[in-house]
Amino acid sequence: MATLRLHNSLTRRIEDFVPADPRRVTLYVCGPTVYNYVHIGNARPYVVFGLLARLLRRLYPGVVYARNITDIDDKIIAAAIAAGVPIDRITDRFAAAFFEDMAALGVDPPDVTPHATQHIRQIVSMCERLIAAGHAYAAEGHVLFDVASYARYGELSGRSVDEMIAGARVEIAPYKKNPADFVLWKPSTPELPGWDSPWGRGRPGWHIECSAMAAAHLGETIDIHAGGNDLMFPHHENEIAQSTCAHGGRLFARYWLHNGMLTFNGKKMSKSIGNVMLLHELLQKHPPELLRYLLLKAHYRHPLDWSDATIAQARATLDGWYGALRDLADVEIEGEAPAPPDVEAALLDDLNTPQALSIIAELATASRRATTPQARKTAKAALLGAGAMLGLLRLDPEAWFKQAGGSADALAVDPAEIDALIVRRNEARKSRDFAEADRIRDELAARHVAIEDSAQGTRWKIVNPNEHAA
Ligand code: AMP
Numbered sequence: 001m002a003t004l005r006l007h008n009s010l011t012r013r014i015e016d017f018v019p020a021d022p023r024r025v026t027l028y029v030c031g032p033t034v035y036n037y038v039h040i041g042n043a044r045p046y047v048v049f050g051l052l053a054r055l056l057r058r059l060y061p062g063v064v065y066a067r068n069i070t071d072i073d074d075k076i077i078a079a080a081i082a083a084g085v086p087i088d089r090i091t092d093r094f095a096a097a098f099f100e101d102m103a104a105l106g107v108d109p110p111d112v113t114p115h116a117t118q119h120i121r122q123i124v125s126m127c128e129r130l131i132a133a134g135h136a137y138a139a140e141g142h143v144l145f146d147v148a149s150y151a152r153y154g155e156l157s158g159r160s161v162d163e164m165i166a167g168a169r170v171e172i173a174p175y176k177k178n179p180a181d182f183v184l185w186k187p188s189t190p191e192l193p194g195w196d197s198p199w200g201r202g203r204p205g206w207h208i209e210c211s212a213m214a215a216a217h218l219g220e221t222i223d224i225h226a227g228g229n230d231l232m233f234p235h236h237e238n239e240i241a242q243s244t245c246a247h248g249g250r251l252f253a254r255y256w257l258h259n260g261m262l263t264f265n266g267k268k269m270s271k272s273i274g275n276v277m278l279l280h281e282l283l284q285k286h287p288p289e290l291l292r293y294l295l296l297k298a299h300y301r302h303p304l305d306w307s308d309a310t311i312a313q314a315r316a317t318l319d320g321w322y323g324a325l326r327d328l329a330d331v332e333i334e335g336e337a338p339a340p341p342d343v344e345a346a347l348l349d350d351l352n353t354p355q356a357l358s359i360i361a362e363l364a365t366a367s368r369r370a371t372t373p374q375a376r377k378t379a380k381a382a383l384l385g386a387g388a389m390l391g392l393l394r395l396d397p398e399a400w401f402k403q404a405g406g407s408a409d410a411l412a413v414d415p416a417e418i419d420a421l422i423v424r425r426n427e428a429r430k431s432r433d434f435a436e437a438d439r440i441r442d443e444l445a446a447r448h449v450a451i452e453d454s455a456q457g458t459r460w461k462i463v464n465p466n467e468h469a470a
C-alpha cells in the first residue's frame, strides 16, 4: 500500500504515517470560534486538512474526522452583548455561514462536528478527573491546570515554562499557584452564559473543550491532530497536558500537523490586527475554485501571502486549464476519472500540493498536443482525475468562463441575452455590416463580456472588470 508521509510537529520530522488502527483512523482539527465570518486565513487549515481527510479515506477503510465548533467564548459573549441577543443567535448564524462557505470552497464535511456547548458534561468530568489526579485545583470558582504537575509541559513547542511565561501574555491572578497555570473552568455571573458545576455556575476555558470533544468522539489517543501553527502554544500544548493527565499518561495525539500562516502584506492575517479579508466577501467576488487553488498553491507548512497579483495569476492559470478542457469538450469520459498516480504520490509526500498543481499544469500543456482520439481521451481523463482529487476543475468549462467573479457576479449577465447578441453580431458580419458588428462587440465589452472567434464558433467569457474585455 502507498505510504503517506507527514511532518510531525512533535518530532519535527517527516515520518511514515502508521495509524494505530487502520480500520478506524482518527483526525481532529480545531474548528472556528463562531462570532463573525471567518477570514481567508482561517480557511487554510480546513481546506488543507480536509484534503488530508480525503486522502486518508482513499487509503483506509475507516476514517473519523472531527472538526469542532467553538460556540462559547469571551469574544462570542462580547459580540452577543454588543448586539443585545443571546449567544446562540450569534453562534448559530456564523456556524451556518461557516458551513456554507466551506461547502462553496469544496471542503468535504467532516464526519463529526462537535459543539463545545453540547459537551459541558464531558468537560466538567474531565476537570474532576484532573483534580482527583492532582493535576488541577479549584480556586475562587475557577479550576486551573497545575502546570508544575506535568513535567513534559512545553514538549510540542519546545519551550521551557519560563520562556512560555515570558513569551505569552499569561494572566497573573491571585487565585493561581503559578502564573503559567491555565483556566479549565471559570465563573460566570448570573447575566453571563453558564452551567452549574461543582465549582458554581461557570463556563469552560477554550483548551479543555477540544480535549473533551476529541476524547468523546475519537477516543483517548487519536492518530492526527491538526490546526494552524499559531495554536501550537498555548492551545495545543494545553490540550496535550490536559488529555495526557486526564487519561493516566496515555499519549494524546500520535501526529501533530500545523499549517503556516496566511499573511497579507507580510503580516499574519488576524482579526486582532484587523487586516482580514473575509471568506464570505471573497466568495462574492471570485470563483470559489480560484480561492481554493490559491490556498493549495503554497505548501501547507509555508507562509502564504495573499495579494491582488496572486489572484490575477491564479485566474490566468485556471483560465488556461479550463481552456484546455474546453478544447476537449467533444471527448466523452465515462464515470469519475481516477487521479493520475503522480498526483496522488505528490499528496502522499506530506501533502505536496504545489507539486500536484504543477503536474496539472503539465497535463494541461500536454493535452494541447494530443491529437488522436485516444490521446485526447487520456489527456482529459488525467486532467479531470487530478482536478477531482484536489477539488478543482469541477465546473463545466463554459460555466467557468461565464462566471466573472463569485456566485453573485455570475448572475449579473443573462447568458441567453449574450448568446442573442452574438448571433446578431455574426449575422451583421455575414451581411458585411461591420459597423453594427463592432457596435455589438463594444456593447458586450462594456458588460465585461469578451468574445473569441474559433473553429467551433464564437465563444464568450466574462472578464474581470479590472481587465479589458476587448
Ligand atoms: P480561530 O477561530 O482564530 O481559532 O482560527 C481557526 C483556525 O484558523 C485555527 O486552526 C487557526 O490556527 C487558523 N488560522 C488563524 N489565522 C490564520 C492565518 N492567518 N493563516 C492560516 N491559518 C490561520
Ligand code: ZN
Pocket (backbone or CB within 6 Å): 029, 030, 031, 210, 235, 239
Ligand atoms: Zn483545539
